[in-house]
Amino acid sequence: MAGHFRSYVWDPILIISQIILMQCIYYSFLGIWLAVVDSLVQNSRSLDQVFSYEVLGFSTAQGRLSMMAFILNSLTCALGLWYFIRRGKQCLDFTVTIHIFHFMGCWIYNLHFPTALSWWLVNIVCIALMAVIGEYLCMRTELRAIPVNTGPKSNL
Amino acid sequence: MYTLLSGLWKYMFQKDEYCILILGLDNAGKTTFLEQTKTKFNRNYKGMNLSKITTTVGLNIGTIDVGSARLMFWDLGGQEELQSLWDKMLEASSLVSVAECYPQQRSFHSSLEGNTCLSVGDIKTAFSDCASKIGKRDCLVQPCSALTGQGVNDGIEWMVKCVIRNIHRPPRQKDIT
Numbered sequence: 001m002a003g004h005f006r007s008y009v010w011d012p013i014l015i016i017s018q019i020i021l022m023q024c025i026y027y028s029f030l031g032i033w034l035a036v037v038d039s040l041v042q043n044s045r046s047l048d049q050v051f052s053y054e055v056l057g058f059s060t061a062q063g064r065l066s067m068m069a070f071i072l073n074s075l076t077c078a079l080g081l082w083y084f085i086r087r088g089k090q091c092l093d094f095t096v097t098i099h100i101f102h103f104m105g106c107w108i109y110n111l112h113f114p115t116a117l118s119w120w121l122v123n124i125v126c127i128a129l130m131a132v133i134g135e136y137l138c139m140r141t142e143l144r145a146i147p148v149n150t151g152p153k154s155n156l
Numbered sequence: 157m158y159t160l161l162s163g164l165w166k167y168m169f170q171k172d173e174y175c176i177l178i179l180g181l182d183n184a185g186k187t188t189f190l191e192q193t194k195t196k197f198n199r200n201y202k203g204m205n206l207s208k209i210t211t212t213v214g215l216n217i218g219t220i221d222v223g224s225a226r227l228m229f230w231d232l233g234g235q236e237e238l239q240s241l242w243d244k245m246l247e248a249s250s251l252v253s254v255a256e257c258y259p260q261q262r263s264f265h266s267s268l269e270g271n272t273c274l275s276v277g278d279i280k281t282a283f284s285d286c287a288s289k290i291g292k293r294d295c296l297v298q299p300c301s302a303l304t305g306q307g308v309n310d311g312i313e314w315m316v317k318c319v320i321r322n323i324h325r326p327p328r329q330k331d332i333t
Binding site: 010012015016019090093096097100 | 157158159160163164166167
């Protein structure tokens with residue numbers, strides 16, 4: 001059936017490139033936020049803040065800074081979802097994919113399965129925030145009225 | 157990732173879809189035939205009681221999976237007023253024409269005593285004047301009973317084989333390419 005509003009053709013190249021793009025956005029903005037947050041308190045930057053399980057927690061000041069950076073990052077990534085993906089249906093899908101790759105990265109970095117509850121909590125909150133905000137923004141755009149030319153059709 | 161994997165799954169496992177028209181005069185048994193086919197080929201389908209089937213207003217659509225193909229049946233109403241719909245349906249791969257063999261019988265419970273049943277030869281004679289229009293297309297006269305289900309399996313299996321090998325009417329365009 002020709003003339004669909006949106007193409008239903010499965011495009012693996014598009015999806016794979018979107019996954020790579022979102023992952024790059026996630027890590028670049030995480031880096032930027034960590035740099036901003038660290039410079040506010042004159043902390044030294046290290047890869048531990050991104051990948052390590054023990055750092056992310058409520059107890060230490062450094063942990064709280066990392067948490068804040070992660071939360072702010074999920075907001076910017078939601079904007080990235082809105083700008084690049086533009087489909088509310090796929091927001092949750094991409095969010096979970098990003099976090100799966102982050103989880104694998106953390107596992108490789110720490111060499112063991114994460115057992116710290118605070119790490120899981122922060123990531124679940126990030127997934128929820130990113131998916132909901134991204135979907136809200138995409139829905140708002142998708143549900144806008146389509147302008148139809150309602151001018152007079154005949155000249156009487 | 158989910159869209160990627162589910163798209164891959166559908167791409168690998170989707171079947172060709174063919175549209176089949178069921179035509180015939182009113183009360184010939186088209187809807188009953190459709191229900192019987194659905195009951196036979198769909199495992200979990202609990203069909204409605206065949207004696208409760210009433211005249212079709214508009215059309216019924218039923219889908220079955222047979223072998224490597226998916227058949228979509230369009231059962232159009234046979235009432236004279238609805239026959240103007242028939243020429244709108246031009247896209248089918250195949251046609252099932254249902255003819256009533258007991259033309260005097262108007263209720264399902266009347267006795268089957270008389271020898272008024274049409275035989276296969278009678279039907280072929282009736283169709284002989286449109287043999288030129290049928291041309292090279294595959295054609296089969298299949299005696300069957302929509303109420304008991306006899307003969308339905310053979311008919312459908314023959315049709316699937318013919319519809320798959322017919323290159324002039326390819327299957328519907330797939331969703332995923």
